[in-house]
Amino acid sequence: MNENNNDIMILDAVERYIRGEMNPDERLHFENLRKTNSEIDQLVVEHTLFLQQMNRFGEWKKFQSTLQDVHTDLAQQGKIYADKLKGKAKLVYFWNRSKRVTAIAASIAGITALTISALIWSISPKNNVQQLQALSRDLREMKKEQQYQKSVVTNLQDQIAPTQSRPTPKVYKSGGTGFIIDGKGLLVTNAHVVKNAQNIAVQNRNGVNYSAALVYSDTEKDLAILRIDDPNFKPMPPPPYAISKSPTDLAEPIYTLGYPRDEIVYGQGYLSAKTGYNGDTLSCQLSILANPGNSGGPVLNQSGEVVGILSTREAESVGVVFALQSKHIYKALNDMKAKDSSYQRVRLSSKSSISYLDRTLQVKKIEDYVFMVKAN
Numbered sequence: 001m002n003e004n005n006n007d008i009m010i011l012d013a014v015e016r017y018i019r020g021e022m023n024p025d026e027r028l029h030f031e032n033l034r035k036t037n038s039e040i041d042q043l044v045v046e047h048t049l050f051l052q053q054m055n056r057f058g059e060w061k062k063f064q065s066t067l068q069d070v071h072t073d074l075a076q077q078g079k080i081y082a083d084k085l086k087g088k089a090k091l092v093y094f095w096n097r098s099k100r101v102t103a104i105a106a107s108i109a110g111i112t113a114l115t116i117s118a119l120i121w122s123i124s125p126k127n128n129v130q131q132l133q134a135l136s137r138d139l140r141e142m143k144k145e146q147q148y149q150k151s152v153v154t155n156l157q158d159q160i161a162p163t164q165s166r167p168t169p170k171v172y173k174s175g176g177t178g179f180i181i182d183g184k185g186l187l188v189t190n191a192h193v194v195k196n197a198q199n200i201a202v203q204n205r206n207g208v209n210y211s212a213a214l215v216y217s218d219t220e221k222d223l224a225i226l227r228i229d230d231p232n233f234k235p236m237p238p239p240p241y242a243i244s245k246s247p248t249d250l251a252e253p254i255y256t257l258g259y260p261r262d263e264i265v266y267g268q269g270y271l272s273a274k275t276g277y278n279g280d281t282l283s284c285q286l287s288i289l290a291n292p293g294n295s296g297g298p299v300l301n302q303s304g305e306v307v308g309i310l311s312t313r314e315a316e317s318v319g320v321v322f323a324l325q326s327k328h329i330y331k332a333l334n335d336m337k338a339k340d341s342s343y344q345r346v347r348l349s350s351k352s353s354i355s356y357l358d359r360t361l362q363v364k365k366i367e368d369y370v371f372m373v374k375a376n
Contacts, residue, residue: 010040014047035279042287042320045251045272132277132322133315134192135176135295170199172374176295177258178202178226179306180369181243181329182346183236185228187212188329189296189373190311191219194226197375202228205264205367212373216336221282221328222311224296225336226373240365241298242352244305245327247274247284254286256310257363258297259372266363267294269319276322277312284308286321296373299323304354304362 016022017030034041176193180186187202194200200212210230217224248254248271255268269288276283286299290313299308308323329348336343354362 010043011047014040014044015051017044018048018051034273035275039317039320041273041285042317045270045287049251132312134190134312135290135292135310135321170201170376172199172201172376174376175259175372175374176293177297177310178371178373179257179296179298180236180239180371181225181333181348183238184346185210185212185233185235186215186346187226187228187371187373188298188309189224189226190309190324191217191222191224192311193295193373194224194375195219199376200226201374202226202371203374204371208232209374215340216332218328218332221324221332223309223324223328223332225332236369238349239369240304240353241300241369242303242305242350243326243329243348244301244307245330245350247271247325247327248301248307250274252301254288254299254301254307255359255363256288256290256294256297256299257367257370258290258294258310259370260291260293262372264367264370265294269321271307272320277314280322282328283311283322283324286310286323287319288321289319290321293372298366298370299326300362300366302359304352304357304366 013030017027022030034044174193176189178187178189178193181188194214194217197214200214201209202212203209210228210233212226212228212230215225215227250273251270253268253270255266257264257266259265267288267290269286271284272287273285275281276285284307286308290310294310295312297310298306299310301307306326306329308326309329310321310323312322314320333343333346333348337346354365357365
């Protein structure tokens with residue numbers, strides 16, 4: 001009973017906050033609670049979107065009612081012709097007109113109940129466990145494939161030249177995602193993806209691997225920059241996306257590309273808070289599904305601008321993900337230029353060339369610039 005009362009109090013507080021019915025002290029306290037409790041913050045965002053949908057639905061119903069009143073009035077005045085239905089036919093007519101609206105309303109109510117139940121469940125106390133989970137990937141399936149390929153190659157080499165010495169193929173243990181910021185081979189990823197790595201490789205969406213080197217790492221920001229130093233790599237045109245210096249707006253749609261699998265995967269969501277875990281100002285909070293392997297992937301807005309680098313998620317909450325704000329890429333590059341003059345000519349694009357394209361075409365332009373990162 002107490003849990004039900006708490007749930008009702010939480011929802012009541014959220015609605016009063018959204019409708020601006022709190023006094024200044026209450027509002028200040030609630031905003032501080034949003035900064036320190038990501039579940040409460042997500043509940044506010046979800047409930048705001050739900051209320052907006054309900055308002056739009058109500059406005060549409062009101063418009064339909066007004067339209068029907070005008071139609072009836074014109075029919076009574078004889079200005080338009082309308083069949084007059086009687087008895088059972090009239091009842092069937094009104095049912096056919098209203099059943100779609102009834103179904104929509106029922107669907108919205110059902111979805112709302114499920115959403116609120118899930119969010120309230122996530123807010124309830126839980127056992128103390130690790131609250132943040134890095135999204136680097138354990139390349140177990142890849143290791144199996146590498147072991148198989150190694151055995152096949154070994155058998156062939158034994159048949160051709162049994163006594164000839166040969167190097168042992170590298171086996172990569174962890175991985176994530178990275179994306180090009182300079183066509184000559186500079187990529188951004190998370191520092192935890194390549195932490196303590198002796199060997200690093202990147203793989204494009206066609207399965208071609210290139211050796212890479214770590215040229216910058218900031219563990220505090222969880223940001224790393226790699227350089228492809230493979231002779232087989234050919235310079236690429238400048239990336240089509242811009243690197244944004246400012247955060248995106250609250251509730252703005254975002255999307256990401258990454259390698260939680262051995263092929264590139266698309267995901268979409270929205271910005272749910274402008275700060276990260278426990279009010280961290282270096283990052284922002286997203287409502288999006290993400291899995292191990294997504295670490296280091298670009299987070300883009302509707303204009304095709306990179307606004308963040310996906311890094312971690314809450315271990316006990318579904319869809320609560322955090323990303324480092326993209327403006328920190330500029331500082332990292334400036335630090336590199338100060339230490340190594342060879343990077344002086346590197347320029348980050350501040351204008352997206354794909355802002356006019358729809359989402360599908362944007363992704364087609366971007367996916368060649370997103371790589372799988374592998375480390376051991």
